[in-house]
Amino acid sequence: MLYISLVPAFAVLLAAKYAATPAPERVRWGLFVPVGLGAFCLPVVMLMVFPVIVWLAGLLLLALAAWPLIRRRVSNFWPVGITAALVAYGIASWSAYRDLREENRLREAYPLVSMAARVPEPRPEPIADERALAWLSTHEDPLAGGFGWRESQLRRLHTRTTDAFVNSDGFGVARMPGRITEHELKPPERPEVPPQPGSPALWPHGEAFELSPAPAREQFAKMHRHGLGDFAFREGWGYRQDRDRVAGFLSHRFSKVPTTETWTVHRIELVGLLKHAAPKVYLSDKLPAMDDLRGAPTRPLDAFETAGLVAIRKGEEGFAAQRPDVVRYLGAIRSAKQCVECHGGQRGDLLGAFAYTLRR
Ligand code: HEC
Numbered sequence: 001m002l003y004i005s006l007v008p009a010f011a012v013l014l015a016a017k018y019a020a021t022p023a024p025e026r027v028r029w030g031l032f033v034p035v036g037l038g039a040f041c042l043p044v045v046m047l048m049v050f051p052v053i054v055w056l057a058g059l060l061l062l063a064l065a066a067w068p069l070i071r072r073r074v075s076n077f078w079p080v081g082i083t084a085a086l087v088a089y090g091i092a093s094w095s096a097y098r099d100l101r102e103e104n105r106l107r108e109a110y111p112l113v114s115m116a117a118r119v120p121e122p123r124p125e126p127i128a129d130e131r132a133l134a135w136l137s138t139h140e141d142p143l144a145g146g147f148g149w150r151e152s153q154l155r156r157l158h159t160r161t162t163d164a165f166v167n168s169d170g171f172g173v174a175r176m177p178g179r180i181t182e183h184e185l186k187p188p189e190r191p192e193v194p195p196q197p198g199s200p201a202l203w204p205h206g207e208a209f210e211l212s213p214a215p216a217r218e219q220f221a222k223m224h225r226h227g228l229g230d231f232a233f234r235e236g237w238g239y240r241q242d243r244d245r246v247a248g249f250l251s252h253r254f255s256k257v258p259t260t261e262t263w264t265v266h267r268i269e270l271v272g273l274l275k276h277a278a279p280k281v282y283l284s285d286k287l288p289a290m291d292d293l294r295g296a297p298t299r300p301l302d303a304f305e306t307a308g309l310v311a312i313r314k315g316e317e318g319f320a321a322q323r324p325d326v327v328r329y330l331g332a333i334r335s336a337k338q339c340v341e342c343h344g345g346q347r348g349d350l351l352g353a354f355a356y357t358l359r360r
Contacts, residue, residue: 001172002096002165005050009088012036012053013081016060020067020077027067036061050172051095056088096168099179103164107157110185110238112245115342120274122335122349125313132315132334133348139225140336143234153184154239154248185248188235190255193289197257198266201326201357205303212320212327219260220356221318224331227258227268227354231288232339240341249342253289263327263358271305271330271353272298279309281355288354304328305355312353329356 015035019028036057063070063080070080157180160167169179203209212220231252238248257265269281270288280298282288301309308319308330318331335349343351 001050001167002092005052005092005171008050008053009056009085011038012057012060013085016064016081016084017077019064020071020080022075023068023071027064029064032060032064051169052088052092052171055091056085059084059088092168092170095170096165099168099170100164103157103180106180106182106185109182110154110157110248112158112241112247113249114244115246115249116243116344119343121344122274122346122351124345125350130315132317132332135317136334136336136348140338142229143232143336143338148235150184150186150188150235150248151237151239153180156180157185158239158241158245158247187248187250190233193253193255193286193292194257195286196267196284197264198357198359200267200269201328202302203304203321203328205306207303209304209321209323209328212322212329216322216327217318217320217329219262220320220327220329220358221331223258223260223265224318224329224354224356227254227356228331228333230254230256230258231354234338237338237342243342243344246342251290253291254287257287260358263360265356266359267355267357269355271301271309271355273350273352281305305330305353308355309353313350325359327356327358329358330354331356 012032012035015032019030019032021028060081063084067077067080074080231254233250233252233255236250236252238246238250240246240249254268258268259265268287269283270293272280272282272293276298279301281301282293283297283299284292286292304321307321308328311319312330312332316332318329320327320329322328331354332350333352333354335343335345335347335351337347339351340347340349343349
């Protein structure tokens with residue numbers, strides 16, 4: 001923008017020089033006005049505005065108005081014109097410098113941080129079978145979208161350095177993304193993490209349960225997909241350079257209680273596979289939110305969860321069991337290709353599971 005702005009700047013300067021006649025002639029406003037206007041209009045036509053030209057034209061206008069007085073002391077308009085240009089570019093540079101300082105501050109407020117330090121890679125397991133991979137491919141497409149403004153501004157913040165000065169808004173505002181503002185980087189608003197709606201059902205080892213029929217399983221699978229989308233929260237991933245450099249990541253968490261047509265969710269617990277030597281269920285009186293679960297107490301898996309984990313490790317999407325008044329569902333959380341960016345490992349790896357308790 002700095003370089004492009006030099007063209008209209010030079011045009012207005014020449015027009016002002018032409019208008020600044022020697023005494024006793026009158027100032028030739030006739031040319032300056034259309035060229036000055038043109039210098040304004042041209043950028044507008046190009047969908048840009050150059051604040052620096054606005055300053056320059058304004059200063060030249062003042063100089064020309066005073067020209068009949070000034071020309072008694074100086075014979076040539078150039079020193080006056082060039083001073084005006086220096087002042088205009090000085091103001092624009094100051095504003096560019098302020099932008100740079102603000103961007104440095106934002107880079108510190110939204111730094112690149114390592115995900116590897118926060119979450120271990122999934123353990124290599126016998127890679128999920130074809131059913132699981134087929135399921136994944138239908139689920140990673142929706143994740144490919146949702147690439148928002150916040151993410152692209154975070155990317156700009158961490159990738160541009162050399163062009164930040166010359167492309168500052170002070171020299172020109174293109175319709176392309178201009179200044180990066182704090183407001184754009186702020187996390188999107190979301191409801192608080194809901195409390196667990198009801199009590200858990202634990203099925204001790206040795207206790208029998210019955211598997212749910214297929215149509216019911218489909219209903220629970222749908223609920224699980226919605227729940228997982230809410231928990232992983234695509235809009236909160238921020239800008240990901242690689243597993244060691246991520247800016248603006250918002251920890252996964254639920255923001256609403258998932259629903260089904262006939263059953264109500266009483267409990268959702270996260271079965272963690274990554275952080276402990278053996279699988280553990282995180283305990284919390286809220287729906288799973290990673291900020292809460294860091295350092296939360298855990299319990300070992302019960303009979304249902306143990307059986308469910310065996311099933312999803314074989315490639316099932318979920319495992320459902322029931323008793324007259326209670327249904328339990330274990331839904332697999334597999335790494336889609338987008339999750340691999342932060343989690344490492346491979347697409348299809350098991351990152352964990354949600355254990356749902358549902359009642360009529
Ligand atoms: C931008 C980075 C990033 C992306 C993308 C990402 N995650 Fe995570 N995930 C993390 C981090 C970091 C943690 C560790 C908890 C924390 O520090 O917030 C985590 C934790 C988890 C956990 C809990 C692990 C445990 O046992 O404690 C699950 C499950 C999970 N992620 C699933 C997913 C899924 C599924 C996807 C893709 C749909 C995904 N994540 C995408 C960064 C990411």
